[in-house]
Amino acid sequence: MTGKLDLDPVLVARARELARRAGQPVVDLARSHTTVSVERAVLRLAGVTGADPDGIPWVNRLVDAVAADVGLGHGVAVPVFDALVREGSTDVTLLAQKAAAGSVRFTQPTGRAATAARSAARRAVGAGIRRIDRRRAERDRLIKRHGDPKQRPWIYLIVATGDIYEDIPQAQAAARAGADVIAVIRSTGQSLLDYVPEGATREGFAGTYATQENFRLTRAALDESSKEVGRYVRLTNYASGLCMPEMATLAGLERLDMMLNDSMYGILFRDINPVRTFVDQRFSRQVHARAGIIINTGEDNYLTTADAVDEAHTVTVSQLLNEFFAHEAGLADWQLGLGHAFEINPEVPESFRLELAHALLARELFPDAPLKWMPPTKHMTGDVFRGNLLDGFFNLAGALTGQGILLVGMMTEAVVTPWLSDRDIALQNVRYVLGAAGGLHEDFVPAPGGFIRRRANQVLGEALDLLDRIGEQTLLTAIAEGTFGIMKRPADRGKGLDGVAAHEADYCNPATDILEAAA
């Protein structure tokens, strides 16, 4: 604790303890259930690739075939590798094709057959995880060669054309213009697809699909850019929606560097079933931990639907929960891009001081996490001149409070998808502020007993009260009752529930076994 806010360490410890109390039942739930997407991720690690002529991935066809014969509760690894051993084959994709044609029957083996299937599955999945390990080592080498950005916060810029072949030159141009992290925005509809599309996207709605091929193409292009600009340019995509375990796996295999991966976003903003989300969430975070990927959590979204002053404490609570879930899944502090945002109505008196209090609170609570600082969106209007000023203050708040990752705000937010000139003006704004005041966080110590310290302590207090209430009723009930972002999401409703199964006694997931053995 750097102690700029005089937070009471006893209260901070208590907040973490309450977050653990609220989160533990959800972890227990995640440990005793699986989902179709977790099982498909296991098959992807075991080497199943490609899709049928209709574009349905073979992992989907294979998981569906296994589930139809023996259910999902044993895990698909053992029935699949049992069939493979019986077929005398090692090609899992070929097996998926046969299963889709109806020429393979799956059973849950026992005794010696089960042991043989288990060890075959573990070998195949282990090979997939070793590929992720190699990509991580490769990243470490490239960072050593090209270097990290010279300044903090890292400058994070979005490209969103809907055509990956347009995104790539824009991403490279952004890197040349100073971006340290590039996020390729995903097509808005993908969250609710229960499969990961294949191939390069040419025509997406408000973004491209998260596909293995898009990941590969963009990462390769940014490797070129890293060499050119002399610093390692990081690439971000999304592990969210119904397929987050698979997206995390593909990100690990293709050396993405950051993934948007919030514990509750899908539940609140996409109406995905809470149990499905928490099970998928835990597996995806275990993969991210192994792959050395920095996760970005989505607390900024609460403030776009709820009031940024009244509900500031829900951001703190969500950050504490995200931290608990992340640590539990094996992520280290340096991998926690906990989110928060500059979304207070600029008409509110002292709005900038309130923003500083909230941003500094996050900084002090999570001193070793690369906090992700998100720009104003809710109060951006067609007045682009005022928007540019607001973005300047956002950048200043980021510099003053030592944020780790700064998502560049666009003055044309809420007007158009950013133009080339909008991005240039936005980067000029960031460069001016970081150039003029980049080190100001050293000098910025709010006065004892002053407005900022009082406000930060008040928000922490409100967060503790909320965590207390959640602890009494469980997190699932709190979500059902609309505690976060106003949305009410009961545990027995929402999309993707039919893809959840409770573990049978002989449930086997070699990926989880390997990932947990290392943690």
Place this chain on the structure above:
Amino acid sequence: MSGEKQIVRPYGDTTGDGMVQVSFTLPVTHDKRAEGAAVQLANKMGIDPAMVVHAKPMGDGFTFFVVYGRVNHLVDLNAVQVVERDFALLSAKDVNTVIKQRLRRKLSVVGACIGTDAHTVGIDAILNVKGIAGEKGLEYYRELKVTNMGAQVSVPELVETARAEKADAVLVSQVVTQRDAHLHNTREMSAAFREAMPAGRRPLLIVGGPRFDESMTDELGVDRIFGRGTTPGEVASYLVHALITQRKAMA
């Protein structure tokens, strides 16, 4: 105002000076010729004389310009066509009273963001109690029964819910406009309601969003379009006007 001029020009700092500012990017490397090209474009836009006050190279082969200058166009206020508000603006109390006295039941409103649009900011501003800019949303109106379905609602789900809730009005918000998604989604929605329900039984169809043209109602098959800056009070007043006051007047 009777004394207001009907023919006007843009105002910089003197009446009639016609001054405007524009900014744009040309796919040209920055040099003298690029600045000349910016002047040429400005001249063709009717800005003459045009002053290029700022030119900045951006990346490879692009230049950003800010131009100030005088336009020679005149604006005829008599020839302006807009959708004027054709209903009285009522207070929340008056809205409740009219519904209670003349409808004698609660007025049912179903709202949603349809298609892949995940931006609930618009529908929430109109429906949530919290409202916008200090004005409470429709949930605050005692005589309105509001069902807010949230984001990424499919059209069939919306039609089904409208039927189940016996909706008097359906409110749809569309923020994402890439590839004209807001227009496609709205047409799909209105077609689905036309197909599912006979004319007299259909709820009032209302869409809202920052990028709609308010005069496109016929083209999109909806009863009303609300643009940028619409408040819950305007929507509530329109509901009372279209469903009660006007309907009674016509009967």
